[in-house]
Amino acid sequence: MKKEKKIITPGFGAYVFQLLSDTYTVKKCDIGEDALLSRKGIELMTESYDVQGLGHLCIMRMAGLRGLIGMETVVLSLTEKDVPLFNLDWLAIFGKEVQIAELYDVQIAFQPDWLQKKYQMIKDRDAEIADYTSDKEHWYDDIRYSCTYEKTGRKVSGKLHRAGKDCARIFLAQTAKAPDCDPAVKMEKIRDFAEKLYAEGGPAVDMIKGLFGEETAKRVILCHMYGVESEV
Numbered sequence: 001m002k003k004e005k006k007i008i009t010p011g012f013g014a015y016v017f018q019l020l021s022d023t024y025t026v027k028k029c030d031i032g033e034d035a036l037l038s039r040k041g042i043e044l045m046t047e048s049y050d051v052q053g054l055g056h057l058c059i060m061r062m063a064g065l066r067g068l069i070g071m072e073t074v075v076l077s078l079t080e081k082d083v084p085l086f087n088l089d090w091l092a093i094f095g096k097e098v099q100i101a102e103l104y105d106v107q108i109a110f111q112p113d114w115l116q117k118k119y120q121m122i123k124d125r126d127a128e129i130a131d132y133t134s135d136k137e138h139w140y141d142d143i144r145y146s147c148t149y150e151k152t153g154r155k156v157s158g159k160l161h162r163a164g165k166d167c168a169r170i171f172l173a174q175t176a177k178a179p180d181c182d183p184a185v186k187m188e189k190i191r192d193f194a195e196k197l198y199a200e201g202g203p204a205v206d207m208i209k210g211l212f213g214e215e216t217a218k219r220v221i222l223c224h225m226y227g228v229e230s231e232v
Helices: 010-023 113-126 157-177 181-198 203-212 214-225
Strands: 025-030 037-038 042-051 056-064 069-078 085-093 097-102 147-151
Touching: 010 025, 010 056, 010 069, 010 085, 010 157, 025 203, 037 203, 042 203, 042 214, 056 214, 069 157, 069 181, 085 157, 097 113, 097 157, 113 147, 113 157, 147 157, 181 214, 203 214
Parallel strands: none
Antiparallel strands: 025 042, 037 042, 042 056, 056 069, 069 085, 085 097, 097 147
16 A cells, blocks of 8 residues: 655744744634544644734644645734734645745734845745746735745745745744734724635635635634634
8 A cells, every 4th residue: 555645844833833932922712623624635724822912823734635735824913013914825736835925914004114125035035946926816916015925846845944934933023023003903904804805715715615615714714814703
């Protein structure tokens, strides 16, 4: 019997969790059966956390098709600091990796110039790795910062993993220096993003909908990924 190939995720979730835990109180949320969803040979594992003084952390991992695909996602939707929305996605399919570290403009006023400059430096450092591009236009293109890191390739795991951790570390360094904000106002801006993401779709959202259905997808996205609802 052929041994299944096991995909090793980059460990971004554990890395971000440790960085946060070094400074903040991080409390895991009980999300019941949504913590492990399984269908068609694919498992989706979700962890949801409240970070005191900051906001919400979500870590998602997906694996399946006998080890041929793997995914890890980290979302930081911070309501108490006026910083962008942070999404870090890593995907491996049949040996090819795609990694995207995105920043979305959901701030009330603050403009993170230092953060954008640092992200651009990481992109420039990895210029030899092919850019990941999409032929489609997306509803969120206008609010996604141009310094977003999007790379793809084979046998580039080390560089991608380093870049992902650098993006997360730098984002949290900017967060520590960013101004506080009205949590209710910031929550509404994140809620608008999450609800539109669910309605309009995106690669990960469409996959979750296709595997687990509309109702489960809505709960996962609004409650667990972005923390804008306690239940739906």
